Amino acid sequence: MNIGIVGLGLIGGSIGLDLRSRGCDVFGVSSRQQTCDRAQARGVVNDASIHLSLMAAADVVFICTPLGSIEPIVRDLVPHLSPNTIVTDVGSVKTPIVQAVSSLWPNFVGGHPMAGTAESGIDAAVPDLFVGRPYVLTPQPQTPAAAVDRVEEIARLLGASVYRCSPLDHDRAVAWISHLPLVASATLVAAGVREGDRDIVNLAQHLASSGFRDTSRVGGGNPELGVMVAKYNREELLRSLSIYRDCLDEFISDIAAENWQALEHKLKLTQQARQNYKL
Numbered sequence: 001m002n003i004g005i006v007g008l009g010l011i012g013g014s015i016g017l018d019l020r021s022r023g024c025d026v027f028g029v030s031s032r033q034q035t036c037d038r039a040q041a042r043g044v045v046n047d048a049s050i051h052l053s054l055m056a057a058a059d060v061v062f063i064c065t066p067l068g069s070i071e072p073i074v075r076d077l078v079p080h081l082s083p084n085t086i087v088t089d090v091g092s093v094k095t096p097i098v099q100a101v102s103s104l105w106p107n108f109v110g111g112h113p114m115a116g117t118a119e120s121g122i123d124a125a126v127p128d129l130f131v132g133r134p135y136v137l138t139p140q141p142q143t144p145a146a147a148v149d150r151v152e153e154i155a156r157l158l159g160a161s162v163y164r165c166s167p168l169d170h171d172r173a174v175a176w177i178s179h180l181p182l183v184a185s186a187t188l189v190a191a192g193v194r195e196g197d198r199d200i201v202n203l204a205q206h207l208a209s210s211g212f213r214d215t216s217r218v219g220g221g222n223p224e225l226g227v228m229v230a231k232y233n234r235e236e237l238l239r240s241l242s243i244y245r246d247c248l249d250e251f252i253s254d255i256a257a258e259n260w261q262a263l264e265h266k267l268k269l270t271q272q273a274r275q276n277y278k279l
């Protein structure tokens, strides 16, 4: 199978590494020549170019660029594709992407591998990033079934567990488990920076350990990705943030009122609720 990847960064590069090692021929396009050279040197691709014409030989093309460039890229890509080519993307938000791209290319399957690191760019690409992780496909009723099955087959080849849902349900669900945590984590780091005593800040930075590492990780990642997610999933993110603020206010009230019983009850509920997430 010939795989095309547009956007040789963390996700695109990691897909390339794995699919090559599993017997596919992988062709990559990225905006900078130095990224193409690095991708070839790292064995991510058989061949790479800054020109979309390289995608002409691909059976399936993965668009792995930032959210804002997915639609314009597909627009430029279409003249190079044969009618049977399947196009899929890995964008972290689905509704606006699926709506825009499906009208440009009917053989399009929206996708989102639920895996990542705090790094970005071709040097951040790692093997086996998707093994054991969820990979969501968001077909529409009119999406060709054969195209969905083919992308699912590739996601399984990457070692992922495949889920199918509507783009809307995807965006509402990931607001809770990905986009809200990103903002909560970023604001946690931002709040600590506001401590006015330099010596305390310095001490805190030295004492920070696993708890801070876990809770600050997603807020300390790629800023461009955070902005794109907020822009493209704005409504669902705002909805989850508003409910989050209510929860935070309730915790603040309990602590301010020294209502330790109420606080313990809440923490028991969150301890139980966390166990329901398939982490």
Ligand code: NAP
Residues within 6 Å of the ligand: 006, 007, 008, 009, 010, 011, 012, 029, 030, 031, 032, 033, 035, 036, 064, 065, 066, 067, 069, 073, 090, 091, 092, 093, 112, 113, 114, 115, 116, 117, 119, 120, 121, 122, 124, 222, 225
């Ligand atoms: P990334 O590491 O920054 O990689 C994106 C790459 O795309 C860049 O390295 C850039 O390469 C290339 N690029 C940018 N604009 C381009 C264009 N117009 N044409 C061709 N190549 C272009 O970002 P990422 O984290 O892999 O994210 C990529 C996509 O995956 C996003 O849509 C994101 O929502 C999604 N996603 C991310 C994560 C995560 O945790 N990071 C998880 C799941 C899904 P050059 O060096 O050539 O400019």
